[in-house]
Amino acid sequence: MTEPPTFEELFRDCRSSAVHLEMRDAYMKSDPAFVDWRAGTVFDPAERWPDWHRLVTAATARGVGVRRARIVSTPVSEYIRFEHAVTDGLNIAAGEQVRWLSRRAATDLPLPGNDFWLFDGHLVLVNHFDGEGENMDVELTDAPEIAQLCDAAFESVWKRATPHAEFPLL
Template sequence: MKKVPTFEDLFRDCRRTAVHLEMRDAYMKSDPAFIDWKAGKTLDPAERWADWHAIVTEAASRGVEVRRARIVSTPVSEYIRFEHAVTDGLNIAAGEDVRWLSRRQATDIALPGNDFWLFDSSLVLLNHFDGEGENMEMELTEAPEVAELCEAAFAAVWKRATPHAEFELS
């Protein structure tokens, strides 16, 4: 396993595309932002996640196409409602294009076992979570067969997925 560079390093070195596939219904429910959202507090995503916002904005301003697809169970979980609520102010505002796909519509798509980022169609950052969506560990690989699987999976999901502005929570 290679030493994993920071997200800032990965985005700084990226030249063409950075795509992210998320397939869990909950992540890090201990996140203070999620806890605040559940408590009804108003969040400013660009302020709360300023570092992330800056990294993505910089990459997008260089012409990197940043896309994120989320496969979700329906009806959606409380955590997915949170993600949906902050997507405009965080992801879209930073320059990401985001789409959503009901898990029911993904049955016949060959998917990798883990969420991932794919940079320039060749560098894969795999995200490993425990059963509760906590304790993320990252693994970096340039294995061509992994990159090809991730690229094909993302393309298939993206083609079927609904743009964020049109996705209705159920």
């Protein structure tokens, strides 16, 4: 049996688009970067996550559109403040486009039950987290109905969401 591709391989094989929808108010609060940020440690996000920076920079250099949309509760959680603080130096600096949407503005949008990455409009990597936001596992599918749902959900969020630089932390 063939091993499923790694996340890095999915990203490297992507040809036109990689979109990510995040819908939680906290992720992996045990992450040393979050712990350091909470303690007031100042760091360069691109230096903290060099592999991510290289991966996204390489993808955008070959013409892949990388977009991330985040649905968040407002006022935002401490973890979302952390994500917002590192987004310029990590995501934007690597070439991602990032937008934010208040959960209150998403009530009427049909959304999948989990965060996901959608590669080239047809391959979905579903992210599963436990109740505390710790990463449990991923699920890879090319089922057309799931890809269509994820594509429609992402685009509906993207259309309403506020670009990163304009999103107020309430």
